[in-house]
Amino acid sequence: MKHILHVVGARPNFMKLAPVYRALNGRARQTIVHTGQHYDAAMSTVFFEQLGIPAPDVNLQVGSGTHAAQTAHIMLAFEPQIVALKPDIVMVYGDVNSTMAAALVCSKLGVKIAHVEAGLRSRDRSMPEEINRMVTDTLADLLFTPSADGDANLIAEGVSPAKIHLVGNVMIDTLMRLLPLTDTEKARHSVGLNGHRFALVTLHRPGTVDDTATLVSVLDTLRQIGRNVPIVFPMHPRTRQRLTDAGYKVNGEFRLVEPLGYLEFLALQRDAAVVITDSGGIQEETTYLGVPCVTVRPNTERPVTVTIGTNVLVGHDMTRLCREVQRALSSDRKNGAIPPLWDGKASDRIADIIAEC
Numbered sequence: 001m002k003h004i005l006h007v008v009g010a011r012p013n014f015m016k017l018a019p020v021y022r023a024l025n026g027r028a029r030q031t032i033v034h035t036g037q038h039y040d041a042a043m044s045t046v047f048f049e050q051l052g053i054p055a056p057d058v059n060l061q062v063g064s065g066t067h068a069a070q071t072a073h074i075m076l077a078f079e080p081q082i083v084a085l086k087p088d089i090v091m092v093y094g095d096v097n098s099t100m101a102a103a104l105v106c107s108k109l110g111v112k113i114a115h116v117e118a119g120l121r122s123r124d125r126s127m128p129e130e131i132n133r134m135v136t137d138t139l140a141d142l143l144f145t146p147s148a149d150g151d152a153n154l155i156a157e158g159v160s161p162a163k164i165h166l167v168g169n170v171m172i173d174t175l176m177r178l179l180p181l182t183d184t185e186k187a188r189h190s191v192g193l194n195g196h197r198f199a200l201v202t203l204h205r206p207g208t209v210d211d212t213a214t215l216v217s218v219l220d221t222l223r224q225i226g227r228n229v230p231i232v233f234p235m236h237p238r239t240r241q242r243l244t245d246a247g248y249k250v251n252g253e254f255r256l257v258e259p260l261g262y263l264e265f266l267a268l269q270r271d272a273a274v275v276i277t278d279s280g281g282i283q284e285e286t287t288y289l290g291v292p293c294v295t296v297r298p299n300t301e302r303p304v305t306v307t308i309g310t311n312v313l314v315g316h317d318m319t320r321l322c323r324e325v326q327r328a329l330s331s332d333r334k335n336g337a338i339p340p341l342w343d344g345k346a347s348d349r350i351a352d353i354i355a356e357c
């Protein structure tokens with residue numbers, strides 16, 4: 001049996017690990033290493049519980065830091081684990097700092113790397129995730145792509161087609177498995193919503209929240225939108241910190257709540273009239289759910305959510321943000337379809353390929 005070591009660290013990794021771990025169950029010996037990039041219970045533990053992932057075998061407990069410090073701490077703590085555990089393949093997920101740091105360590109030690117969610121490109125190098133995606137894909141031996149644009153990007157960058165496997169979207173595997181367990185009434189109640197339609201907001205990217213002028217203009221626009229439709233805003237710790245730093249006061253124009261668990265957030269997403277976000281994964285989940293998504297970013301590494309799905313990009317143009325939210329709330333809302341291979345079986349395809357290689 002092969003020894004597969006999975007590396008995860010931040011919230012969006014956990015819903016990608018869960019189905020791959022399940023699909024490999026009984027077919028490989030598996031070890032989970034959590035880097036500790038995310039450490040709050042609401043950003044990490046709750047996902048392990050709700051997604052049914054076993055507790056990590058190893059937690060590197062690196063915590064927060066600058067990009068260089070966080071990446072370096074992960075590499076220093078991870079290297080001896082690889083030397084001691086000697087896995088056959090290390091699986092890394094998505095585009096967070098933990099993904100790139102682990103890939104760098106493995107490549108220098110000659111350990112095979114499999115990248116789940118390979119090939120996505122925003123072509124915006126001001127995003128730390130774009131750098132993480134490019135470095136990880138350069139180093140990976142097996143590249144599992146969620147959509148055909150990923151294959152095209154990798155081939156254009158000179159990656160051998162033999163390494164690339166179009167498998168579909170593992171995050172949708174998790175969504176399809178857990179959607180029947182969501183309780184929309186309970187989720188609405190927990191965030192203080194009554195029967196009305198509502199908008200769901202998440203914002204956490206440095207490009208949106210780190211510059212005070214940009215953050216304030218987005219929040220002022222949300223206040224305006226909040227006069228027409230109730231807004232629920234589960235707030236990432238980074239955004240909460242920036243709000244405090246900016247001294248921005250919200251006087252009940254929207255419901256600011258703590259980060260939610262997977263099931264609670266999914267319940268609200270499926271029920272929302274519109275989702276306003278700068279997240280990557282949420283663009284995909286709303287496309288699957290057929291819920292209008294307005295993305296407060298100038299670009300996306302997930303173009304199928306725009307060309308096939310329900311997503312629209314508005315950048316930091318607040319007039320467009322208002323207009324697209326209005327449109328989403330009207331009968332003229334953008335309809336979409338589900339991209340090919342977002343069918344709940346992506347992780348089975350990955351497990352078959354891993355078993356054969």
Ligand code: UD1
Nearest residue numbers: 010011012037038039040043064065096097128129237238
């Ligand atoms: C990271 C990922 C991002 C992903 C996001 C999802 C990178 C480069 N970025 O961004 O792609 O979309 O996770 O959440 O890897 N903090 C806490 N508690 C925690 C974790 C973080 O309070 O459990 C706070 C700390 O103040 C920290 C800040 O959030 O400095 C940022 O955390 P960090 O892991 O550096 O990046 P994220 O913004 O979470």
